[in-house]
Amino acid sequence: MCVAQCLVYHNKVSDKVVVIPGKIEEISLPEPVDVIVSEPMGYMLFNERMLETYLHAKKWLKPQGKMFPTRGDLHIAPFSDTGLYMEQLNKANFWSVPFGLCLD
Helix, strand or coil, X not given: CCHHHHHHHHCCCCCCCCCCCCCCCCCCCCCCEEEEECCCCCHHHCHHHHHHHHHHHHHHEEEEEEEECCCCCCXXXXXXXXXXXXXXXXXXXXXXXCCXXXXX
């Protein structure tokens, strides 16, 4: 039993709440739902494409349905980290290393 199902069971709301485990892109529902609770974060709200998946879930939502969370905050602060910068730069330079292939 997953954490969500345990919460539903122990709070005695099994008659009102149905937990549907699975990836939203892979499940099929018999009808639209009232509420979608998800964890759409990922790294900086964009990496891992979780935000896109969260928005995709809206197709299963009733017209007056609710999605939680309803917003995300991105806090940034300037700093310097040479090691992290070089790591990200090397990832971005992937396309400039053709491994012997001519990409001209």
